Amino acid sequence: MPERPIALVTGASRGIGAAVARSLADTHDLLLGGRDTTSLEKVTADIPGARPWPVELTDHESVAAAVAEIDHLDVLVHSAGLVELAPLADAPPDSWRRTFEINLFAVTELTRLLLPALRAAKGHVVLVNSGAGLSAKPNWGSYAASKFALRAFADVLRAEEAASGIRVTSVFPGRTATDMQRGVRAAEGGEFEPENYLRPESVAEPIVSAVRSSRDAHMTELVIRPA
Helix, strand or coil: CCCCEEEEEEECCCCHHHHHHHCCCCCCCEEEEECHHHHHHHHHHHCCCEEECCCCCCCCHHHHHCCCCCCCCEEEECCCCCCCEHHHCCCCCHHHHHHHHHHHHHHHHHHHHHHHHHHHHCCCCECCHHHCCCCCCCCHHHHHHHHHHHHHHHHHHHHHHHCCCCCCEEEECEECHHHHHHHHHHHHCCCHHHHEEEEEHHHHHHHHHHHHCCCCCCEEEEECCCC
């Protein structure tokens, strides 16, 4: 039997990352990244062909060691993220650094280290961005800036790696019923209303469709909004 393609999904212990992992399980073997090892082990136990990949993405030496044995990677989904809301006048430098460290620098370094493996597979990189990566609103300064930068990274990666056969998809979901959104609504002083948001599975479905699309199709950007 031929080997199944391999996908690495970060932020896979919950939310969109976990939903993407479950949706890919029919066709891919999975490496599931996440900080919460307890939640990660629970998700991994429910998905055949999945293995936990509990790597601290901001520790670049640990990341380099963890990817050293990956020489062929078909799909890389970046779903880990951080949001800290504050007016620009109240947002200290450390908040900006934390946000960019997770939302941008962890993505750029993990991708850079895995480029040989992605090139070998003519793989697919999916970057879970945000509506804030298309339109910046008050109190969302550091998060929106990191997501605008993430979109720029995706555009450059797509152009630079076109000749190697790597596909790059940016995904811009609206408000999604996740733990992150629960924290956002608390910071905004509002109610968490999951019935008014996207389900994680509704975001995962078009992501997986992009991954499974035929080689002549390159879905470069997906914008998903709650109905």
